[in-house]
Amino acid sequence: xAASSNSSLSGSSVSSDAEEYQPPIWKSYLYQLQQEAPRPKxxxxxxxxxNRPKYYGREFHGIISREQAxxxxxxxxGAYILRESQRQPGCYTLALxxxxxxxxxxxxxxxxxxxxxxxxxxxxxxxxxxxxxxYIETKASEYISKMTTNPIYEHIGYATLLREKVSRRLxxxxxxxxxxxxxxxxxxxxxxxxxxxxxxxxxxxxxxFNYEKAHNFxxxxxRGPHWCEYxxxxxxxxxxxxxxxxxxxxxxxxxxxxxxxxxxxxxxxRIKRVYCCDLTTLxxxxxxQRPMVVDICIREIExxxxxxxxxxRVSGFTEHIEDVKMAFDRDxxxxxxxxxxxxxINIIAGALKLYFRDLPIPVITYETYSKFIEAAKIxxxxxxLEAVHEVLMLLPAAHYxxxxxxxxxxxxVTLNEKENFMNAENLGIVFGPTLMRPPEDSTLTTLNDMxxxxxxxxxxxxxxxxxx
Numbered sequence: 132x133a134a135s136s137n138s139s140l141s142g143s144s145v146s147s148d149a150e151e152y153q154p155p156i157w158k159s160y161l162y163q164l165q166q167e168a169p170r171p172k173x174x175x176x177x178x179x180x181x182n183r184p185k186y187y188g189r190e191f192h193g194i195i196s197r198e199q200a201x202x203x204x205x206x207x208x209g210a211y212i213l214r215e216s217q218r219q220p221g222c223y224t225l226a227l228x229x230x231x232x233x234x235x236x237x238x239x240x241x242x243x244x245x246x247x248x249x250x251x252x253x254x255x256x257x258x259x260x261x262x263x264x265x266y267i268e269t270k271a272s273e274y275i276s277k278m279t280t281n282p283i284y285e286h287i288g289y290a291t292l293l294r295e296k297v298s299r300r301l302x303x304x305x306x307x308x309x310x311x312x313x314x315x316x317x318x319x320x321x322x323x324x325x326x327x328x329x330x331x332x333x334x335x336x337x338x339x340f341n342y343e344k345a346h347n348f349x350x351x352x353x354r355g356p357h358w359c360e361y362x363x364x365x366x367x368x369x370x371x372x373x374x375x376x377x378x379x380x381x382x383x384x385x386x387x388x389x390x391x392x393x394x395x396x397x398x399x400x401r402i403k404r405v406y407c408c409d410l411t412t413l414x415x416x417x418x419x420q421r422p423m424v425v426d427i428c429i430r431e432i433e434x435x436x437x438x439x440x441x442x443x444r445v446s447g448f449t450e451h452i453e454d455v456k457m458a459f460d461r462d463x464x465x466x467x468x469x470x471x472x473x474x475x476i477n478i479i480a481g482a483l484k485l486y487f488r489d490l491p492i493p494v495i496t497y498e499t500y501s502k503f504i505e506a507a508k509i510x511x512x513x514x515x516l517e518a519v520h521e522v523l524m525l526l527p528a529a530h531y532x533x534x535x536x537x538x539x540x541x542x543x544v545t546l547n548e549k550e551n552f553m554n555a556e557n558l559g560i561v562f563g564p565t566l567m568r569p570p571e572d573s574t575l576t577t578l579n580d581m582x583x584x585x586x587x588x589x590x591x592x593x594x595x596x597x598x599x
Contacts, residue, residue, distance in 0.1 A: 156283075157358045160274065161267060162365035168266035169209035169229065171258040176212075184223070186240050187213055190254065200226040201233045211258050213238065227258060229265050236261075249371050260369040267367050278362040279390050342529045344378075344395040344411045348388045351375035361387040377401065378412050404460040407489045411529040421533045423464040428483040429540045431468055436476030437543060438550035443561045447478035455482035487565045494534050495567035495587075499525050503567065507583035507590075519590055520598050531599075534566070538595040545592060559589035 173190045180193040191213040192203065204210045208228055216222040223238045225246060236246040243250035244257050251257040268275065352370040359366055359373060361383040366372035373384050378397040397416035402408060405424060413422050436442060451473060458466035459482075468479055487494060495503060499522050506518035523531065541558050548554050563584030569576045591598060 156363065158362075158364045160364070161271060161367050162356060164267045164270055165263050165365065165367045168263045171255055171262060172207055172210040173255070174203055174205075174210050174212045184240070186244075187223075187254070191215075194220065197226070197233070197235060200224075200235075204228045204233055206231070209258075209262055211254075213254065225254075225258070227261065229262065230269060234265075249368075251370065256369055263368055275386075278359075278364050278384070279387055282361050282387070282390065283363045284361045284391065342411055342415055343393045343527070344397070344415055344529075345393045346376040346381060346388070346391055346395040347378045347409075347412070348374040348381075348383070349377050350385070351382070353382070357382055359384045359387055361391055378409075378416075405463065406456050406460055406486055407491065409491055410494070410533060411527055414529045417463070421529070421536055422486070424459050424483065424486045425533055425536060427459075427464065427466065427468065428479050428486075429536070431479050432476060432483070433540065433543060435470060436480070437547045439476050440551055442476070442544060442551045442553050443480050443484065443558060444553060445477050447475055447481035449481075451475070451478045452481040452485055455479065456485060459486075484561070484565050487562075492530075493566060493568050494530050494537075496526060496530060497568070497570040500567055500569055503587050504580055504583045507586045516590065516594060516597070519587065519594075523598060534591070535595070535599040537562075537566075538591045538599065541588075541592045542595050555589045555592040556585070558592060559585035559587070562588045 173188075174192075175189040176192045180191055183191050183193070190211065192200070194215045194217055195203075196217055200212055200214050203212055204226060206228065208231075210228045212226050214224050214226060216224055223240075225236045225238045227234045227236065239245050241250075243252060244254055245251065246257065246261070249257075249260065251260065350371050351374055353366060353372050357366045357372065358364065360381055364384070366382070366384055373382060374388050375382050376395055378401055379395045380398055380401065381391070381395070383391060395412075395415070397412045399416050402413065402416045405413065405422070410422060414420065417423060419426075432442070439445075455466070455468055455473065455478060458468065468482070473479060493500075502522040502525065503519065506515060506522055509515040509518055523534075526534065541555075541562070544551065544553055544558060545555050563581065563586075564577065566588060567584050569580060
């Protein structure tokens with residue numbers, strides 16, 4: 132089923148690729164088991180029960196014992212009732228017949244019904260999902276435990292024609308102009324194909340910057356049958372059958388998500404904005420080395436603002452900075468931040484600083500924050516520099532590249548200190564808390580660390596040619 136690793140995506144090879152690539156074999160065993168699972172059978176109470184909770188129906192039988200519940204179920208597979216506990220009035224139990232025995236579950240309601248993590252609109256849906264899960268886990272426990280041992284994930288390379296469309300749309304060179312709008316995409320057949328096809332195309336696209344990025348998996352309810360794109364098995368249940376990457380759309384079982392490599396290729400149509408977007412997600416989605424905001428703002432500042440007094444220290448007009456932010460969110464790399472619109476260079480500098488402040492994960496990441504602070508506390512300058520260099524190597528590639536590019540720029544700012552009065556120490560005061568934040572949201576920690584934050588940025592600027 133796997134394709135040759137050096138297969139071309141060019142149009143001339145479509146016919147040969149079409150013979151090589153085969154659709155993955157979506158495994159039907161678990162789907163068949165779901166179809167075979169017992170169906171819920173509600174046992175209705177013949178008389179009206181006083182004090183019945185308004186969110187329960189006629190399946191509620193009031194205060195009865197386990198033995199009485201067992202008798203009411205009559206040994207019918209899938210039969211269920213609700214009862215109030217004799218020992219704990221006000222507590223409710225779902226009694227469900229499965230596997231020739233009566234199972235009792237503590238039942239909760241907070242606007243939705245639940246016995247575990249999943250929340251359901253109705254008791255009927257809860258029982259249906261429960262019976263499916265019980266049946267599949269009983270019949271296929273060994274099969275489920277081995278689902279991840281032979282994944283299709285690394286062998287995907289099928290649907291060449293669609294894959295070629297993806298490649299044409301997503302492959303962009305470093306000098307090629309990119310799409311103007313970040314928030315909208317033309318409606319093409321590409322949107323209907325799986326994230327695996329996108330990944331196959333991007334994996335073989337030499338122009339795509341190879342930054343590692345973990346998937347952003349979130350529990351998802353799939354409407355209609357869905358199969359895991361890691362193990363090719365059916366995702367069973369009524370709701371929350373698996374997880375979906377909110378950046379690239381990959382759909383997998385929750386247990387399979389632990390084995391998926393950090394190879395997320397974000398899809399532009401899922402990236403709704405530029406500011407407040409994860410840095411690696413943004414650069415991978417736009418196939419850039421660095422965030423467009425950083426490149427465009429720095430280019431504009433170096434063209435007309437390096438000698439501006441108090442550059443980065445003097446604040447621009449807040450409303451105009453917000454306008455620049457909105458322009459990037461709306462127009463992406465086509466945003467107009469020229470002097471004709473924004474003659475005050477402090478607005479552009481402010482927009483750049485705001486971009487860094489709005490990052491959900493700072494340029495200097497939470498994971499490396501304490502290591503940088505510890506490095507700053509070393510008294511010996513040579514040892515301190517070596518320690519800073521070692522921590523820099525721990526940064527994610529996109530964060531490292533962005534920081535490198537910024538430090539080269541800030542070094543240029545310091546070379547114009549006679550006119551702008553901004554040396555490395557002054558810039559460290561401005562950019563320290565902008566580029567690095569403590570993992571815990573503690574004002575005290577931030578205040579205690581400010582001088583070390585300043586020192587780290589100062590060291591990075593003064594030694595950018597050595598450190599990067």
